Amino acid sequence: MAELLAVRGLRVEFATDRGPAQVLDAINLDVGPGEVVGLVGESGCGKTTLARAILGVLPEGPARIRGGEVRFKGTDLLREDPATVNDRVRGRAITFIPQDPFTSFSPVFSVETQIMDLMKWKSPRATNGGPSPLLGRYPAARYRADREAVLATLRDVQIPEPARALRRLPHEFSGGQRQRLMIAMALLPRPDLIIADEPTTALDVTIQAQILKLLRALVKERGVSVLFTTHDLGTAHEICDRVVVMYAGQEMEAAPTEAFFGRPAHPYTRSLLASVPSAGGEIRDIPGEVPSLVAPPSGCRFHPRCEYATAECREVRPAPSMLAGGHGVRCHHPIVGADA
Amino acid sequence: MATIELTVVAMIVSVLVGIPLGVLSALWRNSLLDHTLRVVTVSGLAIASFWLGIMLQLLFAMRLGWTPLNGRLQGFPPQSITGFYLLDAALTWDWATFGTALQHLALPAATLAFPALATLVRFTRAGVLDVMQSNFVLYERAMGLPRPLIVWKYILRSALTSTVTQIGLLFGILLAGAVVTEAVFDWPGIGTYAVNSILRSDYNAVMGFTVWAGAIFIVVNLLVDVAQTLVDPRERTT
Amino acid sequence: MSSVSFVLARLARDRSALVGLVLIALLVLCAVLAPLLATHPDDVFELHPAERLRAPSGAHWLGTDRMGADVYSRLLFGARITIIIGIIAVGASLAIGVPIGLVAGYYHGWPSDSLMRVSDIFLAVPQVVLAIAIAQTLGPSLPNVILALSVTYWPWFARVVYAETRALQKEVFVESTAALGASPWRLTVLHVLPNIASPIIVRASIGMGFTILTAAALGFLGLGPPPPTPEWGRTIAESREFLPDAWWYAAAPGLAIFLTVMGFNLLGDGLRDVLDPRLRRSRTAQDG
Numbered sequence: 048m049a050e051l052l053a054v055r056g057l058r059v060e061f062a063t064d065r066g067p068a069q070v071l072d073a074i075n076l077d078v079g080p081g082e083v084v085g086l087v088g089e090s091g092c093g094k095t096t097l098a099r100a101i102l103g104v105l106p107e108g109p110a111r112i113r114g115g116e117v118r119f120k121g122t123d124l125l126r127e128d129p130a131t132v133n134d135r136v137r138g139r140a141i142t143f144i145p146q147d148p149f150t151s152f153s154p155v156f157s158v159e160t161q162i163m164d165l166m167k168w169k170s171p172r173a174t175n176g177g178p179s180p181l182l183g184r185y186p187a188a189r190y191r192a193d194r195e196a197v198l199a200t201l202r203d204v205q206i207p208e209p210a211r212a213l214r215r216l217p218h219e220f221s222g223g224q225r226q227r228l229m230i231a232m233a234l235l236p237r238p239d240l241i242i243a244d245e246p247t248t249a250l251d252v253t254i255q256a257q258i259l260k261l262l263r264a265l266v267k268e269r270g271v272s273v274l275f276t277t278h279d280l281g282t283a284h285e286i287c288d289r290v291v292v293m294y295a296g297q298e299m300e301a302a303p304t305e306a307f308f309g310r311p312a313h314p315y316t317r318s319l320l321a322s323v324p325s326a327g328g329e330i331r332d333i334p335g336e337v338p339s340l341v342a343p344p345s346g347c348r349f350h351p352r353c354e355y356a357t358a359e360c361r362e363v364r365p366a367p368s369m370l371a372g373g374h375g376v377r378c379h380h381p382i383v384g385a386d387a
Numbered sequence: 388m389a390t391i392e393l394t395v396v397a398m399i400v401s402v403l404v405g406i407p408l409g410v411l412s413a414l415w416r417n418s419l420l421d422h423t424l425r426v427v428t429v430s431g432l433a434i435a436s437f438w439l440g441i442m443l444q445l446l447f448a449m450r451l452g453w454t455p456l457n458g459r460l461q462g463f464p465p466q467s468i469t470g471f472y473l474l475d476a477a478l479t480w481d482w483a484t485f486g487t488a489l490q491h492l493a494l495p496a497a498t499l500a501f502p503a504l505a506t507l508v509r510f511t512r513a514g515v516l517d518v519m520q521s522n523f524v525l526y527e528r529a530m531g532l533p534r535p536l537i538v539w540k541y542i543l544r545s546a547l548t549s550t551v552t553q554i555g556l557l558f559g560i561l562l563a564g565a566v567v568t569e570a571v572f573d574w575p576g577i578g579t580y581a582v583n584s585i586l587r588s589d590y591n592a593v594m595g596f597t598v599w600a601g602a603i604f605i606v607v608n609l610l611v612d613v614a615q616t617l618v619d620p621r622e623r624t625t
Numbered sequence: 626m627s628s629v630s631f632v633l634a635r636l637a638r639d640r641s642a643l644v645g646l647v648l649i650a651l652l653v654l655c656a657v658l659a660p661l662l663a664t665h666p667d668d669v670f671e672l673h674p675a676e677r678l679r680a681p682s683g684a685h686w687l688g689t690d691r692m693g694a695d696v697y698s699r700l701l702f703g704a705r706i707t708i709i710i711g712i713i714a715v716g717a718s719l720a721i722g723v724p725i726g727l728v729a730g731y732y733h734g735w736p737s738d739s740l741m742r743v744s745d746i747f748l749a750v751p752q753v754v755l756a757i758a759i760a761q762t763l764g765p766s767l768p769n770v771i772l773a774l775s776v777t778y779w780p781w782f783a784r785v786v787y788a789e790t791r792a793l794q795k796e797v798f799v800e801s802t803a804a805l806g807a808s809p810w811r812l813t814v815l816h817v818l819p820n821i822a823s824p825i826i827v828r829a830s831i832g833m834g835f836t837i838l839t840a841a842a843l844g845f846l847g848l849g850p851p852p853p854t855p856e857w858g859r860t861i862a863e864s865r866e867f868l869p870d871a872w873w874y875a876a877a878p879g880l881a882i883f884l885t886v887m888g889f890n891l892l893g894d895g896l897r898d899v900l901d902p903r904l905r906r907s908r909t910a911q912d913g
């Protein structure tokens with residue numbers, strides 16, 4: 048199956064006070080058409096950086112892409128003309144759901160203004176990248192059609208009274224409602240891929256499940272792929288078709304959900320799953336600490352904390368290898384054939 | 388009234404020039420433009436207004452002859468509708484007078500506007516730099532909205548909410564500067580009147596002027612509060 | 626609370642603040658060493674009408690004025706006037722404004738409110754105007770200028786101190802110290818003052834700049850120390866009728882004012898960045 052998104056060997060470096068930090072170390076990642084992929088990992092493992100690198104919105108000063116490619120529908124986004132990427136890919140073929148719905152809207156404009164501004168340039172009916180910025184007019188017929196589409200999508204995300212809602216300001220909505228608006232805005236341009244960066248972390252636990260189910264239902268209906276980052280394994284289990292786990296800037300394992308949770312092959316994955324508090328069980332920590340990315344461990348970055356580590360793990364980073372059933376793992380000593 | 392016309396023109400100039408310059412300064416941080424502007428704005432607050440006025444007179448009026456030396460107008464004033472020479476001349480299609488009035492306004496307005504402009508550039512720059520870090524700007528970038536739209540509509544609007552409060556302050560600066568500027572350019576405004584009455588020991592006039600100035604200041608601050616509500620809709624609903 | 630050496634070290638890293646410091650040092654040097662540095666020290670009082678309005682030359686580095694006096698030398702002596710006015714006026718404003726702000730901030734109720742109303746009224750009228758009115762009423766002289774400036778600048782200090790004191794009152798440590806039975810005096814001197822020192826210092830430095838500008842404006846309008854005192858503002862006023870030919874006559878004192886005020890502004894900004902990190906706008910880039 049031709050991958051929709053194929054990241055190969057992506058290396059990203061951040062300038063910090065203590066020197067350059069190797070935030071992403073030759074990452075490989077695949078997302079297929081119509082697939083919901085969860086990217087899990089602890090805070091600081093680089094998942095948000097990866098998401099932003101794919102979108103092309105890393106912080107301009109400190110971040111530097113040191114190598115690799117991001118192939119989307121066959122084209123390497125990193126080497127493509129930036130203006131084209133901004134017009135055709137961002138907000139059209141690939142859209143974004145941010146982590147914090149509270150601050151991701153401009154507080155001074157109505158929801159209608161902000162959504163229609165998006166539609167002015169990113170609507171599926173817009174030809175040739177939309178009108179010229181600032182001075183270009185919004186063709187009246189398209190405006191009407193777009194607005195209808197907006198109202199319909201708002202109904203799909205279960206915003207009550209969409210027409211009235213549009214006229215309101217963002218701060219008049221609750222967090223959950225704002226995230227629904229975000230989902231709507233991510234769907235309206237009819238994208239191929241949505242990148243969602245911890246979309247429910249900022250919300251109440253009670254609403255998280257609701258939003259996730261809604262998102263999954265909508266994308267499955269429309270055949271949209273989702274790459275969605277989270278540090279919560281439960282969330283990944285809820286809605287993902289495949290799960291990829293990252294540690295300290297390296298991806299460790301990528302498998303279909305059932306295999307990931309049922310037959311984890313990587314020692315890190317196994318420890319991670321074991322450390323989730325279970326009803327009546329004890330809490331089992333992973334001994335050791337997350338390494339600094341300024342002077343990261345060599346080879347496989349998990350080796351200092353891994354009970355199976357050998358000299359090979361210290362020297363050479365494991366190449367990706369494929370187990371049965373599309374189950375990928377990067378480890379010199381994968382644990383095969385054992386259940387979680 | 389002459390003073391108000393001068394102050395308003397200076398205000399308009401400093402806003403129309405200062406705010407865009409502040410935005411560009413923030414966008415092209417540490418560029419040549421940015422550094423130049425920073426030097427200029429720091430100087431703007433260190434230059435004595437009256438000295439600046441005199442130097443401008445020296446250069447433009449005396450050496451180059453581009454503008455008249457002082458006064459508000461030469462010849463007959465336009466038909467009085469609003470009392471503002473520029474407006475009246477424009478409204479009565481008296482473009483010759485309009486031109487003369489503009490020439491006479493040029494130097495005093497520039498002198499008066501300079502410190503205000505410096506302040507505006509600084510504050511706008513700081514505001515824009517601040518807003519550029521916001522999450523909604525990240526979202527708009529991630530969704531590929533055109534950069535000019537993000538900057539001139541969304542970033543500027545948010546940055547301006549803090550700038551609007553400065554406008555009240557600005558008016559105070561302008562008013563204070565007007566007194567001295569009028570003295571330099573023989574501008575027939577209330578500032579000259581005030582200074583002359585002081586020099587003539589006309590205390591009632593001085594008292595009158597002080598009260599007038601205070602009242603204006605209070606009115607302007609009220610207007611700023613209103614403007615604040617208009618610019619930042621969050622203030623409205625609370 | 627940063628110790629003095631820490632502050633100085635931080636300040637030393639700020640280039641523009643250092644430039645400010647250098648400019649101020651230059652000013653002080655000129656003022657103090659005026660008799661030594663001046664080429665024609667007696668020109669403050671003597672007249673040489675035969676040499677009036679000469680262009681800058683080897684003998685007269687900045688030319689001569691309408692009385693034939695050496696502009697450069699008079700400028701140096703003018704620096705003395707400037708410093709005196711600045712220090713005393715700002716010092717007096719501080720001495721008036723800080724206690725008022727403390728009292729208004731510490732106590733609540735109508736005495737505080739009325740104190741702040743009074744200061745607000747002073748702030749509403751442009752300082753220049755008020756100073757002009759006062760100076761004219763009292764007559765043009767050096768002490769009167771200083772008086773006029775002090776009387777119009779104290780509200781800035783009072784405002785700052787009032788705001789800080791009120792903010793501090795809400796801090797837990799003040800409440801607990803008071804609960805332990807410390808007297809208001811003790812509280813103020815030992816606890817409040819050290820914390821408000823920073824904003825006061827910043828205000829004082831920026832205030833020097835404003836005060837010097839206003840003083841020059843007063844001098845320009847004829848309300849400053851009378852001739853032959855070489856006050857910078859008055860010198861500019863004198864020079865007007867001889868423009869455009871004797872341009873050095875007007876340019877030099879203006880430049881002197883500019884450099885002086887610039888020095889204080891730069892230092893003030895630098896001090897603010899070091900002492901009051903809350904006022905610094907955030908410089909952190911958004912990270913992923």
